[in-house]
Amino acid sequence: MSRKRWRAVKEIRIADVARLAGVSTATVSRVLSDPEKVRKKTHDLVMEAVRRSGYIPNSTAQKLRMRRTMNVLVIAPRLTNPVFAEILRGVDDELTQSGYGIIIGNLDNRREREARYVDLALSRQVDGVLLLTGYIPENDTRNMRESGLPIVALCAAIHEDGIPNVVVQDREATRQAVEYLARLGHRRFGYISGTLSSIIEVERFAGFQEGIAAAGFTQGDFVRWEGPFVFSTGVAAAEAFLQMKDRPTAIFAACDESAIGFIKRVRAERVRVPQDVSVIGFDGIEFADYTEPTLTTFRQPLHELGRVGADVLLRLIHREMRPEDWNIRLPLTLLERETTGPVLHKDYKSLRRSAL
Amino acid sequence: MSRKRWRAVKEIRIADVARLAGVSTATVSRVLSDPEKVRKKTHDLVMEAVRRSGYIPNSTAQKLRMRRTMNVLVIAPRLTNPVFAEILRGVDDELTQSGYGIIIGNLDNRREREARYVDLALSRQVDGVLLLTGYIPENDTRNMRESGLPIVALCAAIHEDGIPNVVVQDREATRQAVEYLARLGHRRFGYISGTLSSIIEVERFAGFQEGIAAAGFTQGDFVRWEGPFVFSTGVAAAEAFLQMKDRPTAIFAACDESAIGFIKRVRAERVRVPQDVSVIGFDGIEFADYTEPTLTTFRQPLHELGRVGADVLLRLIHREMRPEDWNIRLPLTLLERETTGPVLHKDYKSLRRSAL
DNA sequence: ACACAAGATGTAATCGATTACAAAAATCGA
DNA sequence: TCGATTTTTGTAATCGATTACATCTTGTGT
Numbered sequence: 001m002s003r004k005r006w007r008a009v010k011e012i013r014i015a016d017v018a019r020l021a022g023v024s025t026a027t028v029s030r031v032l033s034d035p036e037k038v039r040k041k042t043h044d045l046v047m048e049a050v051r052r053s054g055y056i057p058n059s060t061a062q063k064l065r066m067r068r069t070m071n072v073l074v075i076a077p078r079l080t081n082p083v084f085a086e087i088l089r090g091v092d093d094e095l096t097q098s099g100y101g102i103i104i105g106n107l108d109n110r111r112e113r114e115a116r117y118v119d120l121a122l123s124r125q126v127d128g129v130l131l132l133t134g135y136i137p138e139n140d141t142r143n144m145r146e147s148g149l150p151i152v153a154l155c156a157a158i159h160e161d162g163i164p165n166v167v168v169q170d171r172e173a174t175r176q177a178v179e180y181l182a183r184l185g186h187r188r189f190g191y192i193s194g195t196l197s198s199i200i201e202v203e204r205f206a207g208f209q210e211g212i213a214a215a216g217f218t219q220g221d222f223v224r225w226e227g228p229f230v231f232s233t234g235v236a237a238a239e240a241f242l243q244m245k246d247r248p249t250a251i252f253a254a255c256d257e258s259a260i261g262f263i264k265r266v267r268a269e270r271v272r273v274p275q276d277v278s279v280i281g282f283d284g285i286e287f288a289d290y291t292e293p294t295l296t297t298f299r300q301p302l303h304e305l306g307r308v309g310a311d312v313l314l315r316l317i318h319r320e321m322r323p324e325d326w327n328i329r330l331p332l333t334l335l336e337r338e339t340t341g342p343v344l345h346k347d348y349k350s351l352r353r354s355a356l
Numbered sequence: 357m358s359r360k361r362w363r364a365v366k367e368i369r370i371a372d373v374a375r376l377a378g379v380s381t382a383t384v385s386r387v388l389s390d391p392e393k394v395r396k397k398t399h400d401l402v403m404e405a406v407r408r409s410g411y412i413p414n415s416t417a418q419k420l421r422m423r424r425t426m427n428v429l430v431i432a433p434r435l436t437n438p439v440f441a442e443i444l445r446g447v448d449d450e451l452t453q454s455g456y457g458i459i460i461g462n463l464d465n466r467r468e469r470e471a472r473y474v475d476l477a478l479s480r481q482v483d484g485v486l487l488l489t490g491y492i493p494e495n496d497t498r499n500m501r502e503s504g505l506p507i508v509a510l511c512a513a514i515h516e517d518g519i520p521n522v523v524v525q526d527r528e529a530t531r532q533a534v535e536y537l538a539r540l541g542h543r544r545f546g547y548i549s550g551t552l553s554s555i556i557e558v559e560r561f562a563g564f565q566e567g568i569a570a571a572g573f574t575q576g577d578f579v580r581w582e583g584p585f586v587f588s589t590g591v592a593a594a595e596a597f598l599q600m601k602d603r604p605t606a607i608f609a610a611c612d613e614s615a616i617g618f619i620k621r622v623r624a625e626r627v628r629v630p631q632d633v634s635v636i637g638f639d640g641i642e643f644a645d646y647t648e649p650t651l652t653t654f655r656q657p658l659h660e661l662g663r664v665g666a667d668v669l670l671r672l673i674h675r676e677m678r679p680e681d682w683n684i685r686l687p688l689t690l691l692e693r694e695t696t697g698p699v700l701h702k703d704y705k706s707l708r709r710s711a712l
Numbered sequence: 713a714c715a716c717a718a719g720a721t722g723t724a725a726t727c728g729a730t731t732a733c734a735a736a737a738a739t740c741g742a
Numbered sequence: 743t744c745g746a747t748t749t750t751t752g753t754a755a756t757c758g759a760t761t762a763c764a765t766c767t768t769g770t771g772t
Contacts (some may be wrong), residue, residue: 039719060481067727080441103460108445122412370729371728395751664739
């Protein structure tokens, strides 16, 4: 078993370079970090030694000495959700530009995994935290928030002192969604929610109820189905929908995946979308434009959300935050596509009769 | 502007705890890392001091002293591709279990971004690298590979000494795909590739050609369209397809997203799938089960790929790699769904006539 | 050529932990 | 109780950089 093939090669330290160039370590360090501070001749001498030795500074030593890690922790509920992937892209664009690295904290929809990342943050492995989770704050994360570590919440307004929020106007958008469906003539609604313990859900449901009230309806005019932000939640909602005798004619899904799952399932039972039931999603993921029919949905400015969130976090880290930056709420865009349309009472009734 | 609200609280060092407990820093360190080595009484004393002070070790100092970062770099071509998200999940499951963190390197399909991450690796910010990219190795990454840093290649066989590969049997699967289509009676094929500079593509195309040969066809019996692993590649291929007068009756797409893009586009022109053209994808992403019709595809064991890859990397890091672990090739599963079927010559011809 | 200011470089402390080695304390048998 | 042995604890070096301060060079004006 030949181990030595892949043993690390001898590591070159700054002292080695200094010796090679015949200068002190301080000079080498200066050449590398602030070339203006050394004479041209010395500079060239050192650079030659750096080149010949292949020296690369040990970043851990730098981090320790400079007291910053140049890393940011991004805690996301689930990596395979395109929404978070897209936000992460925005975050990445902004952070790598500033030389920061991203450590990912994937909860995989299991909240108890938060603890691990709280530890990571508290042990100063990162200079700041970006919270993409929409969980309602609990003791777990309290330490983190109290530690003074810069934190920015994306995706969910954590109404707490010292934590800036960069979020979308989901409440307003959800409300508009209901109003839009009401304008199309719908009277009975279905609401496919997210996990009840998430702030996102609280916001969106509040917006939904506002919309219901604004359009002159009551609690009795809609049904609510609950589950995490995944396809199967929509499928489950569809099963329940199919059992109903007085089916809603319009469905609002709090995420595109649920909407897609719902549509797939009801179409398998010959329920037509949008003739028999209109469906509107939320998120605007890329897939939503490739389903059949294409999904009407509210597009979140995901990439921008990530960029802006990262920017705010960097400002927090660099202590250049101004009060007016505290809270940012980005607008959504309604993408009117094929899954919504006016109620067709006749069609709907005949379908219902044939299903009996 | 009240800065102090979010200034970091005073940091507690091991020396503070030692003073509080009336012991030396060495003892505190021992209590925390190896409790067996200290007397029960001292242990309790120290733990009480730790508790009271809220001490958490500074991980950067630990990293420097212990000469390992407990971090792994994962370089992925594109975060929003569900394939990589899913692999990443597997990686994450394995690594967090072992206490390792993940730093992500997102190339966003732009290869020049590799350099940044090579630097990151070379400056010893991580203990190992997981390469999800399928790029053919170049000078950029050579340094990294020569540095002795543990590297494992997933997704693409980098045939180089010292780099274990954990990959899927894409060559075999692609070949089987062609044979499967040939068995259904197809004679003219379309091949929607990935980016030509990727090893993945080289492997899959080789498998495709093997399949073509094995089924008794020649180079003249298929067309090839090229582009990255995204929806729009499939759309572009569809545009080209629609212009052809002797259209292929079976399409192999080297990724599900292309396949879906293709289907969406041709259906818009009333081309029926699978009656007019059969389509088979590659990857088995979750969404492929929610399209209409549902996509026939080869499912990659993505989560397992991630887990196994991470496991191999950890073994490499811990120097407990055995030669038989060098190369692992996981099998794929054919998911026969609705986008493939036997050729229907009559239908096809009539369609073609009407399109003239 | 000299005094003095400005600029370049070196010395050594520092960041905050771990750990080899030395020293002290506890345990044990006679 | 004493000395030998074992166990526990403390001292100080170490990981590899950065940087305040001291010291040495260089340049400038007279």
